[in-house]
Amino acid sequence: MGNFRYKLAQFMIGRNGFDTFCHALLKLSLFLIIADIIVPGRILQKIGLLTIFYSYFRAFSRNVVRRRAENYWYVETIDMPIKAYRGRDHKNYVYFKCPTCKQTLRAPKGRGKIRVTCSRCHSKFEKKV
Ligand SMILES: [Zn+2]
Known part of the structure; x- marks a missing residue:
């Protein structure tokens, strides 16, 4: 097991790794695959699988500059506004x-x-x- 972790660490050198955007994509894919049950045609399942694929593509990508720019865009445009909205007192x-x-x-x-x-x-x- 220690050897596997070492090999994985070696493999990830110079690659982007799982950033905030990757984790969000994985959450989205899980949601899509579950929601697929209530939507006919297996379309959400397909989009969900593509989303997983895209998340792993980003994590293993060696174009770290490009991936960081995408992650920055995601955090600024989607992640932070959602967190700000959740942190507000909409009742009062x-x-x-x-x-x-x-x-x-x-x-x-x-x-x-x-x-x-x-x-x-x-x-x-x-x-x-
Ligand atoms: Zn003002």
């Missing part, structure tokens, strides 16, 4: 963006029309919450 607050600087702001729910001053650019606007 309304979240919205400042129309001027796009900063995300929040206000307590159910106060009707309020006047908002952006914490970043200090522009003022009205918002119904």
